[in-house]
Amino acid sequence: GAVVSQxxxxxxxKSGTSVKIECRSLDFQATTMFWYRQFPKQSLMLMATSNxxxxxxxEQGVEKDKFLINHASLTLSTxxxxxxxxxxxxxxxxxxxxxxxxxxxxxxxxxxxxTVL
Amino acid sequence: AQSVTQPxxxxxxxxxxxxxxxxxxxxxxxxxxxxxxxxxxQGLQLLLKYxxxxxLVQGIKGFEAEFKRSQSSFNLRKPSVHWSxxxxxxxxVGSSGGYQKVTFGTGTKLQVIP
Numbered sequence: 001g002a003v004v005s006q007x008x009x010x011x012x013x014k015s016g017t018s019v020k021i022e023c024r025s026l027d028f029q030a031t032t033m034f035w036y037r038q039f040p041k042q043s044l045m046l047m048a049t050s051n052x053x054x055x056x057x058x059e060q061g062v063e064k065d066k067f068l069i070n071h072a073s074l075t076l077s078t079x080x081x082x083x084x085x086x087x088x089x090x091x092x093x094x095x096x097x098x099x100x101x102x103x104x105x106x107x108x109x110x111x112x113x114x115t116v117l
Numbered sequence: 118a119q120s121v122t123q124p125x126x127x128x129x130x131x132x133x134x135x136x137x138x139x140x141x142x143x144x145x146x147x148x149x150x151x152x153x154x155x156x157x158x159q160g161l162q163l164l165l166k167y168x169x170x171x172x173l174v175q176g177i178k179g180f181e182a183e184f185k186r187s188q189s190s191f192n193l194r195k196p197s198v199h200w201s202x203x204x205x206x207x208x209x210v211g212s213s214g215g216y217q218k219v220t221f222g223t224g225t226k227l228q229v230i231p
Contacts, residue, residue: 034219093160104212
């Protein structure tokens with residue numbers, strides 16, 4: 001089946017620094033990837049839709065200048081949390097659409113735990 | 118706008134007992150429906166999906182779900198629960214247009230007791 005990886009799996013950083021999270025589709029090309037944020041004991045909240053070769057589409061209320069998304073190739077999307085603060089601490093999960101998969105079907109990465117001190 | 122409701126936040130069942138997790142959706146057209154499972158600190162694994170056709174869908178790990186259009190439901194079932202099934206379960210509905218975004222329910226945490 002389709003495999004999506006994320007790196008790093010966890011990261012701790014100081015307040016004010018920037019953190020980059022990578023999302024890769026390992027065995028398929030993904031024109032569309034999604035970034036989610038999950039707070040403890042809560043559901044996934046879609047942050048943005050990442051499209052290869054074009055600007056990301058952000059959901060309402062998500063700061064695009066804080067959460068920079070780049071979909072540089074058909075297998076890689078990155079999320080950069082700029083000037084991170086403790087309230088940005090969360091579990092970030094990416095997913096990718098496999099064009100060969102069914103409509104709406106997404107394959108999820110294992111997630112990245114971000115802790116901002 | 119599409120939405121998903123999972124009315125049960127937490128469910129406890131005994132190992133070997135049957136399980137049903139409820140899911141109700143709201144979507145204007147024929148929905149694409151999914152059930153995912155998430156173990157602590159992990160990503161999501163797809164259990165099963167419904168796009169069209171047979172309303173009873175079989176998935177991995179012995180799970181099945183039934184799509185009932187009249188009730189706007191897509192409940193997940195398993196005849197005999199194993200301790201390893203303890204996890205968080207998410208129902209989701211996908212749109213057919215645009216980027217085919219998926220909306221998740223709030224999740225049901227399953228606890229399995231010996």
